Amino acid sequence: MCKKSVFSDELKYFMPEEAELIEVTEHKKNDKPSDDATKALETILNIPLIKEADLDGDGEKEIVGAYKVNNISFIIVIKLIENNYYKIADFEGDYDDISYLNVAPITKSDKDNLVIGYNEDDSNKLSVLDFKTDGTINEIVDHDLYFDDICIDNLTCYRNKDDQSKPNEIAMWKTNARGKEQLSVYRYKKGKLVLALDAYNHYKDKRQTRTAKNTGNDSVTDALDSLDLIEPYEKKDILGKDKKELLCTSEETISEMKDSVKTRENRDNHLYPARQKTKKGIKWGYINNQGKFEIKPTYETAFDFDESGLAVVQKERNWGVINKKGNFVIKPKFQGLSPFIEKRAVAIDKEGFNLINLEGKVLTNRAYDYMNPPSNERVLVTVKGNGAQFDYGYLDMQGEEVIPPQFDMATDFHNQKAIVRVDKNTFALIDKQGNTLHQYNGFYIGELNNNRLVYQKEQGSPFGYLNEKGDVAIKPQFKMGFPFVDQVAIVAVQEGERRYLGVIDKQGNYVLKPEYNDMFPLYKNRLAVGKARDPKRPYLGSKYAIADTSGNMLTDYKFSNVTPFEEKYASAYDEQQTYFINKQGKKVSSLPVLEGTGYLSFANSLILAEIDNRMLYLDKDGTIVWEQKSTIDISQDVRVKDEKFKHSKDHIVYYPQFKGMDNKKVQENMNNRLQKLGVVKRNQNQFEEYDYNYYSDYSVISVNNDLVELEFNSYNLVNGQQRGVPFRYNAHVDIGTGKFYELSDLFKPESDYVTKISKEIKEQIEFAGDALGIYKEAYKGIDFNQPFYIDGEDLYIYFYIYSIAPKDAGYPTFRIPLSKLDDIIDHKGDFYAALKGYRVL
Structure with missing residues (x-):
């Protein structure tokens, strides 16, 4: 029995x-x-x-x-x-x-x-x-x-x-x-x-x-x-x-x-995602808790293994799922794939967004224009309605439309409830079957948390808070209101041209007066509150202190950033170090304290660290179990080594330096030029000290005999702006001669390579431009010095962000087999000789 x-x-x-x-x-x-x-x-x-x-x-x-x-x-x-x-x-x-x-x-x-x-x-x-x-x-x-x-x-x-x-x-x-x-x-x-x-x-x-x-x-x-x-x-x-x-x-x-x-x-079988620079770009694999690769770094991206023993990875630009032996249980066939939540994942193919199970079976009867990961056993989806309008609805975990798309706007389900907009000024709180629990009128209604909803009666009017029934709990008075967390909410007030942040309780009383430059919840009844580094230039950022949700200040303003608490610890860094703090805001000296800026996070029996844009794992005593290599072997003798230039915590640059070349003078000249390419910002705007964040790094994306393809990626964020400017640059280096090549060096001097390549790309845009998100009318052909790189037998031409496509399209890239250009390639030139591994006498 x-x-x-x-x-x-x-x-x-x-x-x-x-x-x-x-x-x-x-x-x-x-x-x-x-x-x-x-x-x-x-x-x-x-x-x-x-x-x-x-x-x-x-x-x-x-x-x-x-x-x-x-x-x-x-x-x-x-x-x-x-x-x-x-x-x-x-x-x-x-x-x-x-x-x-x-x-x-x-x-x-x-x-x-x-x-x-x-x-x-x-x-x-x-x-x-x-x-x-x-x-x-x-x-x-x-x-x-x-x-x-x-x-x-x-x-x-x-x-x-x-x-x-x-x-x-x-x-x-x-x-x-x-x-x-x-x-x-x-x-x-x-x-x-x-x-x-x-x-x-x-x-x-x-x-x-x-x-x-x-x-x-x-x-x-x-x-x-x-x-x-x-x-x-x-x-x-x-x-x-x-x-x-x-x-x-x-x-x-x-x-x-x-x-x-x-x-x-040490006996646990957890595997940890780890990235490594290789001759084929940055690749991800999985290490064990002794720091040895159990699954070799061959993926472009890799997520952590979930409770089912599965991990989402990207291989050759497509996404699939592997088990802990590194075998694909779902072949890499999707254009995008989210990690599994509640044994379901969002998969993107050429038709759109789909819901799949652990076996990779598509559960949805049709593809959607957008889909959120599951939350409370419901999946938020959108379909295109009339004109530019999108309709929002929900699927169940079997992919069925339990609440058909019909709303102007909708949120994920939390605590078995969601907010939807029925029409322009009418919102509703619904249950998982789509039944209306309460209805609200206003221009904006936020998510329900702690029996409070942010609301704005009319566009441009002050923000206040309703209770779940729709009664006014806190009258409109704020420039901006944020959701309640741990029984308090962050609010903003406007004084002249300045915005200040404070904290209120559920009755609208100030717990912390609105006098702060920045503020965000750390959960576990803790807040990060920021004072401007320079009151005359608040856009330069803040120094943070830790406060509790009762309004008690627990620390001085000494942190440059703090992450939300994981149980009883949070990660924080100042100008010099990264470390854990406890709920009183004190540095936890019994856990790792690292030089540099970044974050720490508990990962099973190890601690994951991202310090100065480099990845490592440590045990809880601070012993390094694994760290990202700083060198890449190019050949038996030649290697590339990381060099770091750190002007401040907000200005960090890595650039390549070659080692082991036979001709030391050629190596020195080449390295001097690479240093200038890496350290000097690749844009025309210069800003005074601390007025911007600037990060730059490089990778080796291919090695073809003596031709080494280097890619530099930088990100420049001017303080006070919402978005930064990414920039990409490729260097084509001959480790035999030390030469740097341009696109024109690949072709015969008299050839019209610009016209021929432009025509080839135009044909590709006509065939698949819509799927790539290309603005066809914006494409005017390539420049004589168009950015490019070579990998094997293929030439890749790319365009900068915004030039012929929206930002989400990234750097539109087109592959052209070199065989299609063979008649205009300079087979006796140094560029082609380096590519093929022979020297022209």
Whole structure:
């Protein structure tokens, strides 16, 4: 007989389809045996190993389950967050069979630990896991402990029922080689388990009571005679090691204890996306937590692996999905592909946007003009209506139009509700079936958060807030209003030409007065508040402090930027360093502190860092596990090395320098020119110091014998402007001669290569220009020095952003096989010689 757990379905939603919950057998005595002699006096129940507990100590309970896939055991943990379950842990067990699963306070009295028994050689091996708020899971049993029977109880509570302040003991019974049961009792103290000497008699008595219930009172004496207590005063512990004090392990240093935790973490099978510069451009692959590539860097883009063990990648400009072996489970056939959310992804093909499942099956009956990723089991879509109008609607997770496109505007579902615009000045709050819950009038209505909606009655009028029913909760008075987060909202007021930001509560009272240059929510009841670096030039940016949502300032204005909190930590950087801060805004010195500016983020058992536009992974002690290489091997002797020019945190440039060339003078001249190309901004505008952000980097996109194709990409953002200006430049370098080539150098001097290439591109635009988003009337042909690059046997001609297409089209690029231009190519020229690998004498 199988007894279904109340949380079985919730857990199965996050488990692999082939997985099965692990069950244990329980014998339950029947109070009223049946008269049918064929029926036993007890019922045998198969009970799933599922527990409910507060593992991270936040006061909210998680659900823990054990399951098997292909005879391998796993532990899964899910948590209810804003009415939706999310998976927060899923890891492989130490051994194939899990025989015991329980939860109880072991390390602290106010949080639960996960206690696991793994079946090994007809006994059970103990594991006790401690879940940290930063997402790490530590094993606190640091040597082998076995049991046949186990009891978790609290001796302190027995002595004083009002005292619940101390965690539990773990009592274990194990039959030794002489056939006697040995009792051992442990309690967590000072970072490890120690023998609880004061608890032996208590658990001896409990064993007596349990034995009496199981065997009958006549057998109590016999049972106690067979019970052999581990002598707590012997000079050797249960492993036979000499010891100075009564601990369940020999003395270890803090470093050795951390190593024991790492041993467990090193066994996880998580893979981490990592990018590397190669001779074919920037490629992404996946490393393990020792920093070794498990999947070689061959992808143009790579996302993290999800809970299904799948990752979205880009290969040869198309998107697909791989498993952890690097095999494609969905072939790279899409023009775009989002990461999977709720086991669904948005895929773009030539027809438009589609919804697919984990197998790559298209679920939608038609392609849409746009589609958002799923949220609350609903997918927001748009279709083109009359004229330039788009109609908004929603799909369910099977791709069916559960709410057909009909609205002028719509938001994603949050907390099972969404805002839609029915007509020009009428909005509605709807449920997941499209039923109207409330209706609102106004020019603008924002999303519902904390029972408040931002609203604007008429275009250009002040912003205020409504409650869910549509009553005015905060009268219109603000230049701009933002959604409520953590029971407060950021608002803007206008004073002359300046805009200032403040924070209000749900009644409209100021928590922080409107006197700040910038402000944004960090969540976890924290805010980043910014004062202008230069009050006369506020567009130069802000220095930030941390405040709480009660209006208390927790730090000075010392941060250049802060990211939202991940549990109890946020990433921050100043002018020199990047580090984690706690909720009080203090630097966490026990976690990595890195020179340079960027961000840190917890990634499974590692920490991902992006510092000065370079990627690395570290462990929590700050040891570098993997970092992006700074050199690219061009040939056996020649390589390209990164050089960095950092004027400030807002002005960072990487440029290439060649090493290993035979002719050192040629190498020096070539490197001097490359330095100028990299460091000097590729635009005509110059701004005074700190008035702009400027970032530039390079990549090697192809190597064809002696011809090395370099690509420089820069981004220039003038402070105070909403958008920056990207710029791309290609250099075509001959490592044999040190020459830099232009497009004209590829062709015979008398050839009209401009006309021939222009005609070829025009034909491509006529054939596929609409799909590429090209403005056909804007194309006038190429210039004599048109930007280009060569890869193998193909010439690629590209145009700058905005020149013949909108910004979203990027740099429109056209491929022309060199064979089509063979009659005008200068086969005796230096350019072609470098490309083909021979020298013209």
